Amino acid sequence: MKVAVSGKGGVGKTFVAAGIAHFLAKNGFKVLAIDADPTPNLAFTLGISREEASEIVPVSENHELIKEKTGMGFGGVYRLSFTVDDIVRNFSTPSPLGVNLLVMGTVRSAGTGCMCPANAVVRALLRHLIVERDEAVVIDMEAGIEHFGRGTAKHVNFMIGVTDSSLKSLETVRKISSLASEMGISRTFIVGNKVVSEKEKEGISMFASQSDLEVLGWIPYDEKILDSDRLGESPFIYAKESSAVQALMEIGKMLLARASA
Secondary structure (H helix, E strand, O other): OEEEEEEOOOOOHHHHHHHHHHHHHHOOOOEEEEEOOOOOOHHHHOOOOHHHHHOOOOHHHOHHHHHHHHOOOHHHOOOOOOOOHHHHHHHOEEOOOOOEEEEOOOOOOOOOOOOOHHHHHHHHHHHHHHHHOOOEEEEEOOOOOHHHHHOOOOOOOEEEEEEOOOHHHHHHHHHHHHHHHHOOOOOEEEEEEEEOOHHHHHHHHHHHHHOOOEEEEEEEOOHHHHHHHHHOOOHHHHOOOOHHHHHHHHHHHHHHHHHHO
């Protein structure tokens, strides 16, 4: 079970990614959550304290690790072949939700240093995590669609596009689905988030139908999620009985059913 969660900024993709990881952990999976967003917030959503989160160094910014792995030396010369299987063991952070977190940092695009040692390590690690390891992996992607050019989510089983009812969010999800298909990811779903009315739900459903996309589920707008965010608390601890969290757990069940089909 390798899942990437993407969407326009502000639609709640980190909430959805954390919720799916939490659901899988509750159902007996060994789960690794990857924060691949340049402004990482997944730690807080998984219940990791602010103090502990502040001590996490993204893999792409861990200069000692990069040097150790690539043998980076004079003149910018470095190894292209190295092992990365120990990075999860040594640098992931356990969360109160039973999910281990690895903060990846930015994978740069072509023309902006994509062949630097740090990106060589990040790319090798992502491939290892998605292709070679046997635990469930949930990736909280960078907002928008630029990351598709970097191949960050290549080889995942499922791409989930999170959207609200705005046209910009819906169009972003449509582009995500198209780019995912070009990468060979055939199973892309929509999750409607922050839904306040049946009219909004109908609008998202119509858009999904016209775009030949399946809606995996709906998450209602919920003030308790905003409250938990303002307090710096995980919604899955502070507001675990809220309507939004319960809806997300149902989405987890639907995803698991699709994986088993």
